[in-house]
Amino acid sequence: MNILVCVKRVPQTGGRIVLTADGQAIDTRFLGHTISPHEECGVEEAVRIVEKEGGTSAVLTLGPAEAEDQLRDAMAIGIERAILLETQGGEWDPVSTAGAIAETIEAQEAANGRFDLILFGNEAADTGDYQVGVRVAVALGRPVINGIKEISFGDDRRVAFARREAPGGGWETYELPLPAILGVKEGLNLPRYPSVPGRLRAKKKDVERIALGSSPSGAQGLGAGEDAAYAASPVPGPTKLGLRLPAEERTAADVIGRGPEAAPAVVDLLERIGVLSK
Amino acid sequence: MSGTVLVFVEHAGGEPDRLSLEALGFARALASKVDAKVDAVLLGSASEGVAEMLGPFGVGLAHVAINPRLDDYAPAAWAAAIRANVAARSPIAVVVAGSDRGNEVLAHVAARAGLPMAANVIEVRPGDSWRLVRQRWAGSLLEDAALDAPIRLMSVAPHTVAVDPATAGTAPAPTISRFEPELEPGDLVARVVGREARKSGGVSLGDAKVVVGGGRGVGSAAGFERLEELAAQLGGAVGGSRVVTSLGWRPHADQIGQTGLRIAPDLYIACGISGAIQHIVGCKAAKRILAINTDPESPIMAVADYAVIGDLSTVVPAITAEIRSRGLSHS
Ligand SMILES: Cc1cc2nc3c(=O)[nH]c(=O)nc-3n(C[C@H](O)[C@H](O)[C@H](O)COP(=O)(O)OP(=O)(O)OC[C@H]3O[C@@H](n4cnc5c(N)ncnc54)[C@H](O)[C@@H]3O)c2cc1C
Numbered sequence A: 001m002n003i004l005v006c007v008k009r010v011p012q013t014g015g016r017i018v019l020t021a022d023g024q025a026i027d028t029r030f031l032g033h034t035i036s037p038h039e040e041c042g043v044e045e046a047v048r049i050v051e052k053e054g055g056t057s058a059v060l061t062l063g064p065a066e067a068e069d070q071l072r073d074a075m076a077i078g079i080e081r082a083i084l085l086e087t088q089g090g091e092w093d094p095v096s097t098a099g100a101i102a103e104t105i106e107a108q109e110a111a112n113g114r115f116d117l118i119l120f121g122n123e124a125a126d127t128g129d130y131q132v133g134v135r136v137a138v139a140l141g142r143p144v145i146n147g148i149k150e151i152s153f154g155d156d157r158r159v160a161f162a163r164r165e166a167p168g169g170g171w172e173t174y175e176l177p178l179p180a181i182l183g184v185k186e187g188l189n190l191p192r193y194p195s196v197p198g199r200l201r202a203k204k205k206d207v208e209r210i211a212l213g214s215s216p217s218g219a220q221g222l223g224a225g226e227d228a229a230y231a232a233s234p235v236p237g238p239t240k241l242g243l244r245l246p247a248e249e250r251t252a253a254d255v256i257g258r259g260p261e262a263a264p265a266v267v268d269l270l271e272r273i274g275v276l277s278k
Numbered sequence B: 001m002s003g004t005v006l007v008f009v010e011h012a013g014g015e016p017d018r019l020s021l022e023a024l025g026f027a028r029a030l031a032s033k034v035d036a037k038v039d040a041v042l043l044g045s046a047s048e049g050v051a052e053m054l055g056p057f058g059v060g061l062a063h064v065a066i067n068p069r070l071d072d073y074a075p076a077a078w079a080a081a082i083r084a085n086v087a088a089r090s091p092i093a094v095v096v097a098g099s100d101r102g103n104e105v106l107a108h109v110a111a112r113a114g115l116p117m118a119a120n121v122i123e124v125r126p127g128d129s130w131r132l133v134r135q136r137w138a139g140s141l142l143e144d145a146a147l148d149a150p151i152r153l154m155s156v157a158p159h160t161v162a163v164d165p166a167t168a169g170t171a172p173a174p175t176i177s178r179f180e181p182e183l184e185p186g187d188l189v190a191r192v193v194g195r196e197a198r199k200s201g202g203v204s205l206g207d208a209k210v211v212v213g214g215g216r217g218v219g220s221a222a223g224f225e226r227l228e229e230l231a232a233q234l235g236g237a238v239g240g241s242r243v244v245t246s247l248g249w250r251p252h253a254d255q256i257g258q259t260g261l262r263i264a265p266d267l268y269i270a271c272g273i274s275g276a277i278q279h280i281v282g283c284k285a286a287k288r289i290l291a292i293n294t295d296p297e298s299p300i301m302a303v304a305d306y307a308v309i310g311d312l313s314t315v316v317p318a319i320t321a322e323i324r325s326r327g328l329s330h331s
């Protein structure tokens, strides 16, 4: 089984988001970065599948030079190969991102053979565009399903079974012929922590770098939309104009007590708001 | 501008989904700004009955594809059907609910049509260039964006629009127009082939009126017994932060937040949770929040309505003991 995971580098924001002075980005001077959580599970799943089924695993990201850190994090837990589509900073819209990723996958497959399974996150943690995986799948003509929290394979390894939560509770199962694409969600597995030897090994590995232009190159990789009447080539967007914090509705908490002695006041409150009664 | 805004209405059990009704509210506000009409598109055998209920929500014309092959969820097939309708009608915008299915189907429509898509929009201003506000980071950050395309594809962020009928119950039922989309075999490859019903028993985290949440401060998997006891007394459910699911103290299904569940109980009791923004987006819809935390400076204090400063391992048992001694039970 040959597997590719597409991951995105995102800031590890904590209690309060702080924006840069121009309002165009999160101020990351005091923040670390991480792989978006859904995709962390995609990385873990790829490693587990290859451990069990044999084959190869690769990770790909489109981002700044620093995104190499996230590729090495993925290699530290067992991904074999890493590809960085290096941007010159600035954000890429989801249409252009999908175009560049689809183009790269085609080139990679021409050189190294087919990816049986390509994993995306259900949505990127930062922009939450909910579309890059689907766009890549449509461009490559492969079946795709999002929201996946469980993956298994048919006996002949020609199909994947994927499960996700149904609206209103319960589970739905999908059966996809390989090659296929899945958008996964956190909860798929519990990602392992990298070991020290794993980190050392990852440090020495090569990262294949592909330089991208200073701004999105359009969306060539996606080909023209089928509805020629509407779009001769895919229209990029949406275009970010700026970021801002939502208005805060709440004010500081009313401290009703300290330590176990606060219990009577808490229970009074629970009675008052109608949660408890005699 | 005039024209139509096309809304994809999801439905189940013969009823329109709540989030789709929100999407209709959003579409109605948009349509009134540009003097457009609101059309709906519904898929599957039950769609005509559901379409007839949409008059009070401002729908004048409903396009229904009564094809049993569209009964089970199949995102590419649903998208093909919506796109067939879009191609025939050229709406100025297509609006869907920002649900799992809504976002997924719209992404397929966008990819096939070569159009951009804006997910989880909360506000839109049509003009020469359409301006919109959309959620990032599950709503902890907002983005001002431009959407320039002949047809604007948008999903509406859940729970940001009220579900108010446009008119009192007397609105006429919409005109129903049947259409028969052509489906390629490939469109039906990714479709639901099996189902497992929700395990019953206990109140589910998503439906609970009271939720007791635990974070790193709970200290261990065993530490959650105290929270379980309190939740049982209050007729509620237990949830947790990402830290406790990553440590394996609780299953991921119990996680509240950006990459877990978003809840809206009457009361949320956050025990040993610092209040990271990704956790807060999952619980801020609670009517009231009570925080129990050793640190009076933790960010949760700025979000909570009430707080107890203290060690949850002694505060929570003191509360459960007090409830027992007063002989109280949940309503
Ligand atoms: C992209 C992304 C997505 C994320 N999604 C989610 C998500 O869906 N849900 C989520 O929860 N997090 C999410 N996170 C993680 C989030 O940023 C925080 O790391 C996490 O919520 C912190 O969990 P916590 O509050 O349990 O732990 P901590 O931040 O470590 O806080 C522990 C708190 O417990 C208090 N405490 C310690 N001991 C005691 C005691 N004995 N009694 C009382 N109080 C005590 C401390 O004062 C502190 O406030 C996400 C992060 C990223 C980057």
Ligand SMILES: Nc1ncnc2c1ncn2[C@@H]1O[C@H](COP(=O)(O)O)[C@@H](O)[C@H]1O
Pocket: A006, A007, A008, A036, A038, A039, A060, A061, A062, A063, A094, A097, A119, A120, A121, A122, A123, A124, A125, A127, A128, A129, A130, A131, A132, A133
């Ligand atoms: N810059 C990127 N590099 C690699 N993968 C990406 C990038 N942006 C998005 N993706 C993938 O596409 C998924 C969906 O992203 P989005 O459509 O932006 O919400 C993410 O979870 C990633 O797996």
